[in-house]
Amino acid sequence: MSKRKNTVSLQVRIIHRYLGYFLAGIMFVYALSGIIMIFRDTDFLKTEVITEKKLAPNLTARDLAPIFKKGAKVIKQEGAVLYLRNGNYNQTTGLANIKKMQLPFVLDKMEKLHKANTNSPLYFLNIFFGVALLFFVFSAFWMYTPKMPVFKKGMYFAAGGIVLTIILLFV
Template sequence: MAKRKPSFALQVRIIHRYLGFFLAGIMFIYALSGILMIFRNTNFLKKEIITEQQLAPNLSDRQLKPVFKKGADVIKEEAGVLYLKGGTYNKQTGLAVIKKQELPFILNKMEKLHKATTDSPVYFLNIFFGASLLFFVLSAFWMYTPKMAIFKKGMYYAVGGIILSLILIFV
């Protein structure tokens, strides 16, 4: 007796299942880092890192920007010391005290993976992961046949999810 080729729907279900198992770890990382990124403008889970750097004396605000980056805005100046968002700079001695807030090592690495761009050596992983998520979205519609009650109920949930997504985009 000849073995029947599995239907397209069954093949999609099989790929969906094993791809889901394969990507479970990276989905966990992206979910956790995505939640953490919501709090990126706060100090949630961050620790303060203080470094000292000897710079040339009498630098201008513009010259301090590369050193202090986002914290280069001058708050006040007293006795030749500039107080910035990201630390202090002594105009006479050139000593800069730089304060940064950083996530713990592993969380920082997870966040960098999540925010990877084409400059990152792992950007292909983001493309593969995004394509896999698109496959999961589409393959979910082949998990059950349209005649089944669970498929029809699922369509209501799908429409509800699409409406919620549109609301979130435009609000």
């Protein structure tokens, strides 16, 4: 029986090791994009991009909301020009200048990967990555036998991580 346990333990360790190597790149991307996403409500690492669009003339602020998105609130109006938080719109000509803060191309792609949902083909990768991380969680407990001191010490660290997570969830 101990021979079989040892074999299962050894197989789990091998899978854990090579899956870790395989996922190293994507773990780097998820970690970096996760850190960057913490600052998504700021302009950290973003550059201003101004686009000029020809819209229909005589649109109201309500009509402009889907185009200007969060910056659709009219700040002031000078003649036919409406000034919004993130641009302006000329009601006579229909010409709109829209300012948007964007991450650099690669960081933007990384963030989209991180936020992929079922409408994106990337969600399969997210599911695979989530399942792989769950495997890491559970396989860590098969890395060593429960009799070994390193396993017992690992249980203290696991308990500490669980307690810290619970505290952070309710703060």
